[in-house]
Amino acid sequence: MYQNNNNSIFITIRQLVSNGYRKSNIGYTILRPFYKLYELVLRLIPDKIIIKNSFKKHMGYNLDLENPQTLNEKMNWLKLYNRKDLQTLVADKYKVRTYVEEKIGSEFLIPLLYHTKNSKDLIPENLPESDFIIKTNHDSSGGLIVRDKTQLDWNSVRKRFKHLLKENHYYSTREWQYKNIEPRIVVEKLLTNEDGSIPIDYKLHCFNGELSFIMIDFDRHGDLRTRNLYDRNWNLIPCNWGRPYGKELKKPENLDEMIRVAEILAKDFTYVRVDFYLVKGKIFFGEITFHHASGFQAFIQKDYDYKFGKQLKIKTLE
Known part of the structure; x- marks a missing residue:
């Protein structure tokens, strides 16, 4: 029981640090130098x-x-x-669209509403009125669901995605396909059921x-x-x-x-x-x-x- 409690405490602390780094501007500023040092050490390990x-x-x-x-x-x-260049293409949530269109047809693609390599472009004027999701193409951090863009703090949104664009998912997971993806922000239509649920x-x-x-x-x-x-x-x-x-x-x-x-x-x-x-x-x-x-x-x-x-x-x- 004591060991399980310690494990739970460790997991909770790790989640708090991770959330502070990824979702808090202050936490990101404080923790970023330590994370870069950690990443540098990771790069040296086979x-x-x-x-x-x-x-x-x-x-x-x-x-x-x-x-x-x-x-x-x-x-x-x-x-x-098992590392092929094709894996990098299809792991890219933007470029995979071309692969899917060629293999099975564009009718299976979620409508693409906007894309950019610059977080500064995330302004309400560039985005649709309808529900949408903002995500990056090069990692597995999920996305930001937007149902009413007038309710968002767009300055915080831009900072969040500026941080995400700097991340490289490969170094923590060693999933090679992520290493050479060119980071990009992708905005897609939010798919919902009749009742509005995901x-x-x-x-x-x-x-x-x-x-x-x-x-x-x-x-x-x-x-x-x-x-x-x-x-x-x-x-x-x-x-x-x-x-x-x-x-x-x-x-x-x-x-x-x-x-x-x-x-x-x-x-x-x-x-x-x-x-x-x-x-x-x-x-x-x-x-x-x-x-x-x-x-x-x-x-x-x-x-x-x-x-x-x-x-x-x-x-x-x-």
């Missing part, structure tokens, strides 16, 4: 050391890169040994170009986040990947179409997670991810880490 240490910390066992067996092990092996995203995990399973997260922005995994026939898979089971969800009518286009997008990659939104019967592409949770998320039923790992075929080094 990728393999960072990845192996992070894996042990999150997963509780040593990462075997010589003979990876679990899904999480294989994702981390791919981080180190739609569920369907995360299709594809192994060697074919769907393995579909992940659904519930209450993503709430206190109790839950998750279900389904097979391609929409049968609930009896395992928990990092989170407890969520509510029962009806099989989407156009599931087959979603799987079809996901497998087209996944064809060029060993492992990839393709995200879609389903809004008013229409499928919209969300993003492509190469290492879910950076390959550091444990299964509650550990045997499923091995079961899914066995499905994913990689060409290990001789």
Whole structure:
């Protein structure tokens, strides 16, 4: 119990520091020099050391890169040994639009409303009256949902995205595809359901170009986040990947179409997670991810880490 309390305190402190750095202008100013020093030290440490240490910390066992067996092990092996220029393009939330248009068609794209490389351009006059989301193209920090632009402190918004444009997600995760993305701010139409709520995203995990399973997260922005995994026939898979089971969800009518286009997008990659939104019967592409949770998320039923790992075929080094 004492150790668990210490871990909880440590996690809380880490979250407070992270929020202070990323969301507070004063915190950013104070902590930025320390973060740059930390990043400089990180740059000097080889990728393999960072990845192996992070894996042990999150997963509780040593990462075997010589003979990876679990899904999480294989994702981390791919981080180190499966690096293609195409990954940088499709990890870029702006440039991936071209890839998606060429592969499956522009009708699957969320409408792009604005983009810029300069945070100073984030002024109300440049942005639409309708609901939208502002995000960066080069990291996984989420985005800023805007339903009424007259209610925002735009000076704070500009500072927030100025800070984000300076970040490089690669150095903390060693997910290589983020290293050389040219930072940009992207503004897209906010997708909503009939009642104004944010739609569920369907995360299709594809192994060697074919769907393995579909992940659904519930209450993503709430206190109790839950998750279900389904097979391609929409049968609930009896395992928990990092989170407890969520509510029962009806099989989407156009599931087959979603799987079809996901497998087209996944064809060029060993492992990839393709995200879609389903809004008013229409499928919209969300993003492509190469290492879910950076390959550091444990299964509650550990045997499923091995079961899914066995499905994913990689060409290990001789």
